[in-house]
Structure formats: C-alpha cells, structure tokens
Amino acid sequence: MYFPYRVCLDGDVVRQGCIYGVAVHLDNIGMECILDSIWSEQGSYQAKLTNPTEYDRWLVVNAPYHEGSVIRFEASKLPIHRVNEGVMGVLIPPFSTGVLECKQQVSLFPQLGIASVVGLLALFLLVSSGRAKHDS
Numbered sequence: 001m002y003f004p005y006r007v008c009l010d011g012d013v014v015r016q017g018c019i020y021g022v023a024v025h026l027d028n029i030g031m032e033c034i035l036d037s038i039w040s041e042q043g044s045y046q047a048k049l050t051n052p053t054e055y056d057r058w059l060v061v062n063a064p065y066h067e068g069s070v071i072r073f074e075a076s077k078l079p080i081h082r083v084n085e086g087v088m089g090v091l092i093p094p095f096s097t098g099v100l101e102c103k104q105q106v107s108l109f110p111q112l113g114i115a116s117v118v119g120l121l122a123l124f125l126l127v128s129s130g131r132a133k134h135d136s
Contacts, residue, residue: 001038001045001059001060001062002017002035002059002060002062003029003030003035003057003058003059003060004017004018004019004029004058004060005017005029005030005031006018006029007020007024007026008020018084019058019060019083020083020084021083021084022081022082022083022089027055028056028057028091029058030053032051032052032053033049033050033051033052033053033057033059034049034050035048036048036050043103043104044101044103044104045061045063045101045102046099046101046102047099047100048097048098048099049092049098049099049100050097051092051094051095051096051097052095053094053095054095055094056091056092056093056094057091057092057094058083058089058091058092059090059091059092060083060084060088060089061088061090062087063087063088063102063104064086064087064088064104065080065082065083065087066088068104069102069103069104070102070103071088071100071101071102071103072100072101073090073092073093073096073098073099073100073101074096074098074099078090079091088102
C-alpha cells in the first residue's frame with residue numbers, strides 16, 4: 001500500500017511510487033501524504049493514513065482488483081479503481097486523517113454452482129454407464 005508520487009506512461013520503466021493504467025491528474029499524486037501503519041488479517045487490510053492536501057490523493061492498495069472488494073475510509077465507502085494492471089486504487093479525500101479498511105469479499109457461489117453441476121453430470125454418466133453394462 002502506498003501513495004504514488006509519479007505517473008508511468010506507456011514505454012516507461014515501472015519504478016517505485018508509480019501509478020499507471022488510470023487517468024491521473026498531477027494534483028492527485030505527491031509525497032505529502034502519510035501512511036502510519038499497515039496491518040492485515042485474513043482477507044482484510046487496514047492502515048492509518050493522512051492526506052493533508054487540498055486535493056484527493058491516490059492510494060494504491062497492492063491487492064488484486066476484485067469487484068467484490070470493499071474499501072472504507074472512516075466509515076465511508078470509496079469507489080475502487082483498477083490501477084497498475086490489476087491492483088486496487090482509491091482516492092483519499094482532502095484534509096483527512098483516519099483508518100482505511102479493505103475487505104476482499106470474493107464470492108465462491110459461481111464456482112460452487114459449476115462444480116455442483118459437473119459433479120451431478122459425472123454421477124449421472126457413471127450411473128448410466130453402469131446400467132448400460134448391466135442391461136447387456
């Protein structure tokens with residue numbers, strides 16, 4: 001997790017502190033923001049941070065972008081953007097200090113549904129082939 005202070009353009013070498021793959025105004029990056037502490041639990045990240053500037057500032061969360069994720073800053077839900085080819089980025093409001101929470105809420109429902117259908121189909125084929133051999 002970091003506050004970017006440089007923009008990487010097509011053809012640039014990606015370096016520390018970069019943001020790319022999203023529209024960035026130069027007022028939204030810089031070195032003034034403070035990231036005090038970061039801690040994590042299973043599927044959850046938190047950080048104390050401060051944006052002392054008069055502009056929204058990008059924060060890059062080095063966790064894979066997923067539509068089911070939720071990022072809150074002082075109880076307000078922030079829109080999540082895909083940045084740096086697949087990680088999450090958010091804009092931190094101006095003149096703000098607080099705790100940022102990132103929860104990755106990945107739904108397994110589609111995968112479990114597909115696995116169930118495949119399992120039932122395999123069971124059907126197994127039973128059908130057993131009956132066909134028995135009838136012969």
